[in-house]
Amino acid sequence: MHEQRVREALGRPVNRVILAPDDSVILNIGEIVTHRAVQSARDAGVLDILLDSVSKENVTIDPLSTRPHETGQAALESQNPLEPRQD
Secondary structure, eight states, X not given: XXXXXXXXXXXXXXXXXXXXXXXXXXXXXXXXXXXXXXXXXXXXXXXXXXXXXXXOOOOOOOHHHHOOSSOOXXXXXXXXXXXXXXX
């Protein structure tokens, strides 16, 4: 059940700051739950807090305005729409 909640949380924003026991910030409000954030929360013993703080709201997002400037590590070079095609 825990792993199902983790899978559902990945890619969603959190609605509060997630702190480690040393008060370092794992995720800030609105930041996206990543595999790294899940592992950091698990290592810090605050995974339940992270999972309980995942926003369940459906929001409308313009994917082009929120797209990172970098290409994903697993993307093909020809898939980067930000660079002109060289045909």
